[in-house]
Amino acid sequence: MAPDRSEDVVIDIHGLTKRFGDKTVVDDVSLDVRRGEIVGFLGPNGSGKTTTIRMICGLLRPDAGSGTCLGLDIRKDANRIKRLVGYMTQRFSYYEDLTIRENLDFVARIYALPDRAAVVKRTLERLGLYGRRDQLAGSLSGGWKQRLALAASVMHQPRLLLLDEPTAGVDPQARREFWDEIHTLAEDGLTVLVSTHYMDEAERCHRIIYIAYGKIVAGGTVEEVIESSGLSTIIVSGRDVGTIAKIVRDRPGVEQVAPFGNDLHVVGPDPAALRAAVDAALAETGSDAVASAGQTNLEDVFIRLMQTAQAGDLPANGRPTATERSP
Amino acid sequence: MSGGFSLSRVLALMVKEFIQMRRDRLTFAMIIGIPIIQLVLFGYAINLDPKRLPTLIVAGDGGPASRAIVAAMEASGYFSVAPGLATEAEANEALIDGSASYVITLPPGFERDLVRGSRPQLLVEADATDPAATSNALGALPQILSSALKRELTGPLAAEASVPSAVDLVIQRRYNPEGITAYNIVPGLLGTILTMTTILMTALALTREIERGTMENLMATPATPFEIMIGKIVPYIGFGLVQVSVILVCAQILFHVPMMGSFVVLLAVTFLFIGCNVTLGYTFSTIARNQMQAMQMTFFWFLPSILLSGFMFPFRGMPEWAQLIGSALPITHYIRSVRGIMLKGSGPADLTGEMWPLAAFWLAAGAIALFRYRRTLD
Numbered sequence: 194m195a196p197d198r199s200e201d202v203v204i205d206i207h208g209l210t211k212r213f214g215d216k217t218v219v220d221d222v223s224l225d226v227r228r229g230e231i232v233g234f235l236g237p238n239g240s241g242k243t244t245t246i247r248m249i250c251g252l253l254r255p256d257a258g259s260g261t262c263l264g265l266d267i268r269k270d271a272n273r274i275k276r277l278v279g280y281m282t283q284r285f286s287y288y289e290d291l292t293i294r295e296n297l298d299f300v301a302r303i304y305a306l307p308d309r310a311a312v313v314k315r316t317l318e319r320l321g322l323y324g325r326r327d328q329l330a331g332s333l334s335g336g337w338k339q340r341l342a343l344a345a346s347v348m349h350q351p352r353l354l355l356l357d358e359p360t361a362g363v364d365p366q367a368r369r370e371f372w373d374e375i376h377t378l379a380e381d382g383l384t385v386l387v388s389t390h391y392m393d394e395a396e397r398c399h400r401i402i403y404i405a406y407g408k409i410v411a412g413g414t415v416e417e418v419i420e421s422s423g424l425s426t427i428i429v430s431g432r433d434v435g436t437i438a439k440i441v442r443d444r445p446g447v448e449q450v451a452p453f454g455n456d457l458h459v460v461g462p463d464p465a466a467l468r469a470a471v472d473a474a475l476a477e478t479g480s481d482a483v484a485s486a487g488q489t490n491l492e493d494v495f496i497r498l499m500q501t502a503q504a505g506d507l508p509a510n511g512r513p514t515a516t517e518r519s520p
Numbered sequence: 521m522s523g524g525f526s527l528s529r530v531l532a533l534m535v536k537e538f539i540q541m542r543r544d545r546l547t548f549a550m551i552i553g554i555p556i557i558q559l560v561l562f563g564y565a566i567n568l569d570p571k572r573l574p575t576l577i578v579a580g581d582g583g584p585a586s587r588a589i590v591a592a593m594e595a596s597g598y599f600s601v602a603p604g605l606a607t608e609a610e611a612n613e614a615l616i617d618g619s620a621s622y623v624i625t626l627p628p629g630f631e632r633d634l635v636r637g638s639r640p641q642l643l644v645e646a647d648a649t650d651p652a653a654t655s656n657a658l659g660a661l662p663q664i665l666s667s668a669l670k671r672e673l674t675g676p677l678a679a680e681a682s683v684p685s686a687v688d689l690v691i692q693r694r695y696n697p698e699g700i701t702a703y704n705i706v707p708g709l710l711g712t713i714l715t716m717t718t719i720l721m722t723a724l725a726l727t728r729e730i731e732r733g734t735m736e737n738l739m740a741t742p743a744t745p746f747e748i749m750i751g752k753i754v755p756y757i758g759f760g761l762v763q764v765s766v767i768l769v770c771a772q773i774l775f776h777v778p779m780m781g782s783f784v785v786l787l788a789v790t791f792l793f794i795g796c797n798v799t800l801g802y803t804f805s806t807i808a809r810n811q812m813q814a815m816q817m818t819f820f821w822f823l824p825s826i827l828l829s830g831f832m833f834p835f836r837g838m839p840e841w842a843q844l845i846g847s848a849l850p851i852t853h854y855i856r857s858v859r860g861i862m863l864k865g866s867g868p869a870d871l872t873g874e875m876w877p878l879a880a881f882w883l884a885a886g887a888i889a890l891f892r893y894r895r896t897l898d
């Protein structure tokens with residue numbers, strides 16, 4: 194631990210709440226993010242990820258709650274926070290009628306970057322867009338737009354990066370490069386809060402936070418989240434998995450059934466009941482498929498979290514704390 | 521530190537705005553096209569028949585004949601004669617500042633000469649900067665005088681009651697002696713075209729960012745509301761000045777409109793006026809939720825601007841309440857200033873009465889815009 198603790202806490206918010214009309218979209222959210230951490234922000238569509246991120250960087254006023262971002266009050270110092278934060282919006286929000294270079298020029302001027310031309314040139318080269326610098330941003334493909342937006346949002350060397358689904362629609366190679374870069378930046382002390390729907394990206398984070406219906410319902414490292422879900426998984430492989438799926442789905446002790454190619458993942462909270470259900474189904478169909486204990490994956494956990502949150506049955510210990518887990 | 525004004529940020533916004541403007545071909549074409557089309561349409565085609573224009577009487581001596589003339593002029597509907605008599609100096613001043621459109625001068629001994637039959641002079645000076653406003657009235661004047669004199673002159677003189685024989689009617693069209701409509705139309709058009717285009721352009725400034733989703737990004741940058749406003753309005757001031765040049769050059773080529781005053785003064789007034797418009801447009805865009813609304817607000821503003829500014833109808837001929845509204849519109853003061861500068865050679869001293877309302881309007885619009893600007897996405 195660094196000696197000065199306050200230097201180390203980048204996001205520290207408590208009880209953040211946001212209502213639109215009579216709908217509470219973000220409900221009593223508390224976050225504690227440390228310097229150099231990469232925190233994944235996950236949750237179903239409409240769960241309040243974008244809204245939370247917007248409150249952190251001062252684009253929305255919270256209805257309740259308070260906190261600091263980089264040591265600055267999120268209510269009072271929004272303008273100073275904006276200088277130190279890089280925010281990549283979910284929807285492409287650079288100028289489509291400006292060329293790639295003009296957009297980067299704009300950003301460089303807005304942040305008054307010294308040596309603007311060189312910074313823009315370097316960014317273009319790193320992006321691999323130097324040859325297309327005079328192309329209109331609006332004519333880029335979706336993935337390229339994302340890459341441009343990301344490059345633009347780190348150009349002023351922010352200390353905190355808020356990324357709202359930065360890799361939606363980006364091809365695997367570009368995604369990998371993107372994550373490599375995020376890790377490099379984090380090693381230099383950049384803190385990242387990134388929302389995503391991709392499980393493999395969640396696994397690349399130091400820590401994840403899961404939000405559903407505006408409430409944080411789980412948090413920790415991927416292993417911790419999986420472990421605390423208490424789910425176990427049996428993988429059935431062989432022929433006839435389709436038939437087995439139909440039968441096993443309604444058995445007691447089975448919560449989720451999901452085919453993965455020729456395999457079938459059967460998930461439930463109680464290992465013994467789960468084993469019994471699968472064995473019975475195998476016997477019933479007379480299939481020669483093999484059932485073996487498998488590793489519960491994050492997706493299974495999230496689907497469970499989503500369903501329990503829907504039922505209004507929220508775990509009491511759903512809030513992550515930073516003291517338990519550092520990167 | 522956080523509230524500081526950053527030139528770099530303003531520059532970023534201005535450069536961006538310029539590029540976007542340049543790339544929007546259709547708008548760019550309209551900016552050049554609209555003024556030329558309007559200039560031709562209005563300059564050649566429009567004629568109006570205004571009534572009840574303010575008139576002053578300068579008379580050496582009053583008498584039954586002068587009273588009859590005044591009554592007949594009032595009755596014709598073209599003139600609204602101010603009570604009492606004015607001195608020559610007062611009358612001249614009123615013509616310059618536009619508070620009188622006509623001055624009727626009856627020389628000393630008018631009554632006596634009339635009865636004697638020695639054809640006294642009747643001098644009518646008209647502010648012809650707006651020929652549409654004065655030409656019909658002047659055309660009707662001989663008729664009006666004849667009927668007035670017919671009643672006054674009895675006996676042997678009755679036969680001579682027609683204008684050419686009873687009085688020597690002298691008409692002076694001041695400022696625009698040939699009564700050319702275009703001379704008046706050009707200053708008016710300058711005002712209306714600028715009102716239309718510059719307000720619209722800036723009214724779309726913020727709403728466009730909101731509709732395209734770029735506002736979220738802009739808000740996430742450290743740019744302050746004031747910087748954003750400056751960055752958004754300055755390019756359009758430049759743009760308005762380009763338009764003014766186009767209109768003036770066309771006006772010169774098509775209509776040979778004279779330029780009595782100084783270009784610098786014209787430029788200064790135009791700058792103030794465009795400043796008012798772009799800031800008003802920007803204010804609209806802080807209130808409107810989308811581009812459609814911004815456009816509607818612009819048109820809503822445009823109507824009184826052409827109807828009540830003295831462009832369509834002579835300002836002094838309008839009812840009191842309409843004049844009041846008109847006085848609150850920047851275009852009213854601008855049209856008056858431009859007419860003054862181009863046709864009468866007015867200088868800064870003559871125009872203070874028009875400049876301060878423009879400056880006040882600009883400041884007020886800017887203050888409202890900053891107050892209305894939404895700093896968050898709420």
Ligand SMILES: Nc1ncnc2c1ncn2[C@@H]1O[C@H](COP(=O)(O)OP(=O)(O)OP(=O)(O)O)[C@@H](O)[C@H]1O
Pocket residue numbers: 213218236237238239240241242243244245283897898
């Ligand atoms: N400006 C707004 N006015 C009213 N409701 C809003 C507004 N913005 C968001 N919402 C609502 O708030 C909820 C949360 O939205 P938010 O965009 O934060 O979700 P999200 O987690 O980012 O979803 P996604 O994964 O689809 O991006 C949604 O139900 C949305 O309809």
Ligand SMILES: [Mg+2]
Pocket residue numbers: 242243244283357
């Ligand atoms: Mg979102």
